[in-house]
Amino acid sequence: MQTDFTAVKSLPSARSDSPTDQFFISAATSLQERRPRTLKHGDTFAICDHNGDVLSGSDSPDGIFHCDTRYLSHLHLAINDKRPMLLSSSLRDDNATLTCDLTNPDLCDDDGKLVLGHDLVHMRRTRFLWKGRCHERLTVKNYDEDVQRIRIEIGFAADFADLFEARGAVRAKRGQTLPASVLGEDVVLSYLGLDSRKRSTQLSFDPPPEQLSADRVVYELQLAPHEMKSLFIEIACDPAPTGRSGYRSFFFALRDARRALRASSSRAAFIGSSNTIFNEMARRSTSDLYMLVTEKPEGPYPYAGIPWFSTVFGRDALITALQTLWLDPSIARGVIGHLAANQATHVDPVADAEPGKILHEVRYGEMAELGEVPFRRYYGSIDSTPLFVMLVGEYLKRTGDLATIRPLRPNIDAALTWIDEYGDRDGDGLVEYGRRTEEGLINQAWKDSYDSVFHSDGTLAKGPIAIAEVQAYVYGAWQAAAEIFRRIDQPERATNFLAKAEGLRRAFDTQFFDEEIGTYVLALDGAKRPCRVRSSNAGHALFTGLAYPERAPQVARTLMNTSSFCGWGIRTIPSTEARYNPMSYHNGSIWPHDNAMIASGLARYGYRMDAARIFEGLFAASTYIDLLRLPELFCGLARQRSQGPTFYPVACSPQAWAATSGLSLLQSCLGLDFDPSAQEISFQEPQLPSFLDEITLRNLQIGDGSADLSIRRTGRHVVVDVIDRRGDIRVTTTV
Secondary structure, eight states: OOOSSSOOOSSOOOOTTOOOOTTOOOOSSOHHHHOOEEEEETTEEEEEOTTSOBOOSTTOOOEEEETTEEEEOEEEEEETTBOOEEEEEEEOTTSSOEEEEEEOOOEEOTTSOEEEOTTSEEEEEEEEEETTEEEEEEEEEEOSSSOEEEEEEEEEEOOOOBHHHHTTOOOSOOOEEEEEEEETTEEEEEEEOTTSOEEEEEEEEESOOSEEOSSEEEEEEEEOTTOEEEEEEEEEESOOOOSOOHHHHHHHHHHHHHHHHHHHHTTSOEEEESOHHHHHHHHHHHHHHHHHEEEETTEEEEOOBTTTBOSOBHHHHHHHHHHHTTTOHHHHHHHHHHHHHTOOOSOBGGGTBOTTOOOOEEOOSHHHHHTSSSOTEEOOOSSHHHHHHHHHHHHHHHHOOHHHHGGGHHHHHHHHHHIIIIISTTSSSSOOBOOSSTTSOSOOSSOOSTTSSBOTTSOBOOSSBEEHHHHHHHHHHHHHHHHHHHHTTOHHHHHHHHHHHHHHHHHHHHHHEETTTTEEOSEEOTTOOEEOOOOGGGHHHHHTTOSOGGGHHHHHHHHHSTTTBOSSSBBSSOTTSTTOOTTSSSSSOBOHHHHHHHHHHHHHTTOHHHHHHHHHHHHHHHTTSGGGOOOSOBOOOOOOTTOOOOBOTTOOSSBHHHHTHHHHHHHHHHTEEEETTTTEEEEESOOOOTTOSEEEEEEEEETTEEEEEEEEEETTEEEEEEEEEESSOEEEEEO
16 A cells, blocks of 8 residues: 555665655565464454464564554464474465464473474464454364373563554653453453553463463363364453353354455455466455455445554545445445545644545554654545545446435535645645645655655655646546536536536646656646656546547557566656666555556556556466465566566555455456446456456346356457346447
8 A cells, every 4th residue: 555654764765865764664674574464353453473473573563453552562372382383374265264283393301302203283273353352262182192291381462562663663752561460361461551541451261271470371281192172362452341251252253253254245246267366366355355344334444454554544445445346336335434424624734634635544543642643633645535526426427326425415515625725725726735734744645755756857846746646536526526416416516527627637738748758747846847757647647537538649658668567567667767766665666556547547548458468467476476465565676587576575465455456457457337327237348368268257236236247258359248137237348
């Protein structure tokens, strides 16, 4: 995902204009070195290693986090004082549980005599999250011919670090660690924050252990040949009584967790294909999406990503919802509702809030509560508001659901007013950004690193900045507003919004298109000087249709040039530009969601084969990645034969808009569209990427009906067949 702060310095910079450490992510330890295992439910997520241990240390991101605080910072399993050996570590396809299979190493007594040879005791850790609790079952089985006495020890600790501390921030002062409470089979670890809030972690063990203290639990197990015993561990964040404990709690919670995942993911259309590897990627993408979805009062809302962005982000959720509208419109409905309910209503410079503006980020931790970081409820993104209006329009187009849209009329009006009155600071018809205080984000578009907007000589641009893709989103918002008000019988307002869209299109073409560089400039700075830099941002002008058709061929050629398209995808900045660095966060890396949006734009203008090339590159990259899971980003180094992509050290994974990028790319290649008024599913000039010969879509919903479809390659053409339909649905294909 895009980061939620400006001065991300995940890799060191020698430039003299590097900023101070404003909200940076420490990169002392690469996530890619360990490829940790992740779980999430609601406002709780867990990061551990392949053994299931939570590794502690100043640079470790591991832990169980709840509402932006680390409630468990250390968890270590030992057998007879030795770390078990890893056999395998896997997540279920639906992300419901993590299973770690372990075995004993050679175990010796104090004199060095071998008392138990390796691979004779099998241990299986099964772990999942549910409603603020981590549930684990540890089974231990003896495969030796003799009775074995096994000592199982689990060390634990909770540092209650704020999430911003865990990712590298240094605080001048912290709260108070309270004495641990050990009672029966339970340990309670607590912390009193500077915000006067007490946070507690309760660890419960079943059956009762032989030893229990403030930092460890010990079981002495006597196992006959082939005997197995189970131990149950429950780690609760700010626990409330549940009425269940031990094994009963584990199995009831496991049942409920799996039911909830099945219920949410069943809303999505099923994707199958002739390529088994792609099928696994599609399943993982869908599972990651629904793991990241958190139920809000207004409906399902996808949190941005793990580990650092497992919370409400406006921009990320809006783009994720746009990318999955064809698959499951209920996600868009939840996103629209939640963001409308949290729309800004007054001016607050510290929060970069203005009436009508849509959220950027929400945080619940101690540092946010105290104002040590400005993100408690933060509105510092320039694009969330036009994207909100765009999503409302696209949701209406996809579903025809006026009943959901009508009550949001005041929110839509407020967002449109914000674009005019606050977004366009100087009244020139373009939307600019600039933070209101020194604590806010410097750059407030999706490329929000401090150095992501610059001139051709590498000089950083000074604001207020009108960046290219935001004008595209505003154009999309005016178009969407015209459709919304046409549907609610306000034709005069609809006509006015179409005129505003056309005026912006003319102004954008005049001020942003640069014949010499063959594309749109990156941005205009505060003096209206163009940043004459080629970038992926220009592709977003295709995404919303802002670009005049005669400009599309040049923009497409520039995007697909080898300086930009490196074989895996389109770089954020091509290799020809002054600040190009393939290992940077925003100046030469490859972001799957960025590529998916560009591919959608290319397909809009008839460049569906280029969209298929992007799809092929990202799919090929995924085959080299653990779990076939596309990360937030990876490095923009050129693709080499028989080699995989180069990973970015602190990329989040899973990441919502990365997970859904492949799903969006499939729609773009197929030219898949919907007309609910006619109950019609249409395919416009469908193409299949080289790695797919056939696609099957089941439970593709429109209105009250649904259809199962087969799309297959036949010679040089792609044919769509209806396998089954439920309801009066038409399926059309335009070749």
